[in-house]
Amino acid sequence: MTGTRVPIPTLERLATYLRVLIEAREAGIETLSSQEIEQHSGISAAQFRKDLSYFGEFGKPGVGYSVPGLIACIERILHLDREQPVLLVGAGNLGAALVNYPNFKAHRLRIAAVFDNNYVKIGRPFGELVIEDIARVKEVNAAIGARLGIIAVPAYAAQEVADLLVEAGITGILNFAPTLLRVPPHVHVRNVSLLQELAVLSYHAVEEAACSNGLLARGGDDGI
Amino acid sequence: MTGTRVPIPTLERLATYLRVLIEAREAGIETLSSQEIEQHSGISAAQFRKDLSYFGEFGKPGVGYSVPGLIACIERILHLDREQPVLLVGAGNLGAALVNYPNFKAHRLRIAAVFDNNYVKIGRPFGELVIEDIARVKEVNAAIGARLGIIAVPAYAAQEVADLLVEAGITGILNFAPTLLRVPPHVHVRNVSLLQELAVLSYHAVEEAACSNGLLARGGDDGI
Numbered sequence: 499m500t501g502t503r504v505p506i507p508t509l510e511r512l513a514t515y516l517r518v519l520i521e522a523r524e525a526g527i528e529t530l531s532s533q534e535i536e537q538h539s540g541i542s543a544a545q546f547r548k549d550l551s552y553f554g555e556f557g558k559p560g561v562g563y564s565v566p567g568l569i570a571c572i573e574r575i576l577h578l579d580r581e582q583p584v585l586l587v588g589a590g591n592l593g594a595a596l597v598n599y600p601n602f603k604a605h606r607l608r609i610a611a612v613f614d615n616n617y618v619k620i621g622r623p624f625g626e627l628v629i630e631d632i633a634r635v636k637e638v639n640a641a642i643g644a645r646l647g648i649i650a651v652p653a654y655a656a657q658e659v660a661d662l663l664v665e666a667g668i669t670g671i672l673n674f675a676p677t678l679l680r681v682p683p684h685v686h687v688r689n690v691s692l693l694q695e696l697a698v699l700s701y702h703a704v705e706e707a708a709c710s711n712g713l714l715a716r717g718g719d720d721g722i
Numbered sequence: 723m724t725g726t727r728v729p730i731p732t733l734e735r736l737a738t739y740l741r742v743l744i745e746a747r748e749a750g751i752e753t754l755s756s757q758e759i760e761q762h763s764g765i766s767a768a769q770f771r772k773d774l775s776y777f778g779e780f781g782k783p784g785v786g787y788s789v790p791g792l793i794a795c796i797e798r799i800l801h802l803d804r805e806q807p808v809l810l811v812g813a814g815n816l817g818a819a820l821v822n823y824p825n826f827k828a829h830r831l832r833i834a835a836v837f838d839n840n841y842v843k844i845g846r847p848f849g850e851l852v853i854e855d856i857a858r859v860k861e862v863n864a865a866i867g868a869r870l871g872i873i874a875v876p877a878y879a880a881q882e883v884a885d886l887l888v889e890a891g892i893t894g895i896l897n898f899a900p901t902l903l904r905v906p907p908h909v910h911v912r913n914v915s916l917l918q919e920l921a922v923l924s925y926h927a928v929e930e931a932a933c934s935n936g937l938l939a940r941g942g943d944d945g946i
Contacts, residue, residue, distance in 0.1 A: 506922060513921035517900055540902045576921050577928035584920065591819035596916070598815060600876070601900055605917050607924075645927035646920060652824070670927030672919050676741055676825055678764045686926040688919045692820070693829050695896050695912045696808065696870060697737035697800050698730060700831075702910040703869035703894030704801035 504575065511549055514539045516572045520604045522565045529562040573606065583610035583642050585668065587659045588650030589619050589629045592674060596648060597625035610642045611635075615655070632659065636666040646670045653677040660687075728799065735773055738763045740796045744828045746789050753786040797830065807834035807866050809892065811883045812874030813843050813853045816898060820872060821849035834866045835859075839879070856883065860890040870894045877901040884911075 504512075518538040522530055532543035539546070550568075553575060573579040584602075586593055586609050597609050612624045613632040620631045630638055647668040649659050656675035663671060664685055671687045673679055676694075679687050728736075742762040746754055756767035763770070774792075777799060797803040808826075810817055810833050821833050836848050837856040844855045854862055871892040873883050880899035887895060888909055895911045897903055900918075903911050 504925065509922045509925050510918055513915070513918040516921060517915075517917060538902060576925045578921060578924055582920075582924050582928075591815050591822060595815035595819055599916065601917055605921065607917070607920055646923055648920075668927075670920075670923030672916070672923060678762060686923055688923055690914055690916075690919065691737070691741075692823065692896070692914075693741060693825055693831070694734060694737040695914065696806075696831055696872075696894075697740060697802060697829065698733045699870055699894030699896060699910055699912055700802055700806050701728065701733050701800045703892075704806075 508549055508552075509576070511539075511541055511545065512572050512575060514541060515546065515549075516569065516576070516578075516605070517601075519565050519569045519572070520601075523569060524604070528565050530565055530568075531562040534562070578606045581606045581608055582646055583608055583644040585610065585635065585639060585642070585644045585647040585663065585666070586612045586650065587614070587632060587635070587647065587663065588674075589614040589616070589622075589624050590650065592650040593624070596650060597627065607646075609648075610644055611638050613638075632662060635662050639666040639668070644668065646672070648672045648674070649679075650674045732773055732776075733800070735763075735765055735769065736796050736799060738765060739770065739773075740793065740800070740802075740829070741825075743789050743793045743796070744825075747793060748828070752789050754789055754792075755786040758786070802830045805830045805832055806870055807832055807868040809834065809859065809863060809866070809868045809871040809887065809890070810836045810874065811838070811856060811859070811871065811887065812898075813838040813840070813846075813848050814874065816874040817848070820874060821851065831870075833872075834868055835862050837862075856886060859886050863890040863892070868892065870896070872896045872898070873903075874898045 515535060518535055519530070521538070532546050535546050536543040553571060570579065584607055586596055589612055593612060597612060602608060609627070611630055612627045613630050613635055614620060615632045619629045622629050645668060647663040647670070649656050649671060651659055653675045656673065656677050657679060660671060660679045660681055664681055669685050671679065671681065671685065673687055673689045676691055681687055739759060742759055743754070745762070756770050759765070759770050760767040777795060794803065808831055810820055813836055817836060821836060826832060833851070835854055836851045837854050837859055838844060839856045843853045846853050869892060871887040871894070873880050873895060875883055877899045880897065880901050881903060884895060884903045884905055888905055893909050895903065895905065895909065897911055897913045900915055905911055
């Protein structure tokens with residue numbers, strides 16, 4: 499974890515501001531107030547000002563924040579000031595959703611190669627790419643130089659894919675497989691767990707229903 | 723937010739334990755130690771024991787935790803002790819990945835209906851379901867009684883879909899669209915933001931690369 503200076507919650511908020519700012523730019527808006535940022539990000543104006551204060555001086559009183567200026571700044575912090583190639587592993591439905599995702603380009607992210615281990619799929623077109631053999635990922639990435647990889651394969655195959663990605667030079671993995679990946683300390687993993695998200699929602703959704711019916715919810719007495 | 727007693731980080735960890743326990747059950751394993759839970763969840767054995775202590779007494783010294791017993795307990799807390807129907811909106815690639823997701827059933831989640839607004843898609847089969855008109859979601863859910871909904875539509879359509887889901891009785895929304903949803907206070911939203919995840923990874927991935935080359939990373943002097 500050496501080199502990690504900006505804490506993850508701050509990075510997450512920066513990424514959210516970046517989305518809001520890119521939307522504003524696409525709508526032709528040149529300045530935003532911290533209140534407008536709050537409205538579109540759900541993050542308080544005070545938190546926004548606090549986050550930015552760590553990175554220097556931004557914004558003019560009564561004018562607001564320059565949209566292109568702030569985009570450039572956040573892009574620099576997140577290393578998105580130049581295009582970041584991304585390797586995608588898994589040419590299934592989820593992979594198809596990812597390669598067709600419209601917002602990558604505005605964020606300077608580009609899926610540069612897609613891999614699978616299914617010989618029926620290898621060599622076939624996938625969006626604007628051609629599916630490559632996962633066994634060749636190191637060789638392919640020697641030319642691309644990507645640091646970021648997305649794992650969109652079943653859980654049983656995810657660790658093997660992670661190992662191959664790490665060997666190919668990937669240091670940041672977005673993992674959609676519902677399993678814990680073991681990676682060296684210099685590699686960062688973010689897990690997107692659909693089941694975990696739904697399970698948390700299930701608690702709240704039913705809890706709300708019970709409360710609105712005046713029932714005492716089970717398991718709800720904990721005040722941790 | 724009335725009725726919310728178990729804090730979200732605890733719920734997230736419970737959902738992770740549940741995944742590990744279900745995997746163990748599928749492998750025919752009947753007891754797990756807290757160390758084994760740690761190995762498969764990435765959450766420390768101490769944290770696991772602490773989380774469980776809030777919900778009662780579990781585990782036998784020298785024997786470990788009963789897998790079916792603990793599954794039943796966590797399912798009860800998360801209201802997954804009976805099947806939870808889920809409405810899916812968006813019959814695109816992401817929706818297809820979701821309906822074909824293999825792990826729903828073991829978590830007692832079931833995508834009970836799928837909706838779209840595209841007249842070319844409405845009426846067509848989608849997995850084992852038939853795509854229904856999003857305009858009819860309230861009527862359809864009157865029969866299903868789902869509390870959980872998944873939004874897998876483009877950002878520009880997401881708010882309208884959220885409004886329809888809330889009107890149809892949904893109180894928990896998993897949102898894949900990169901936009902902030904405005905919902906009444908009794909409705910919980912969890913956002914899955916691919917771009918945010920990749921942006922956070924981008925920071926770390928490039929930071930690591932810079933550090934391992936002995937370079938000073940820009941924007942990394944912040945010690946918040």
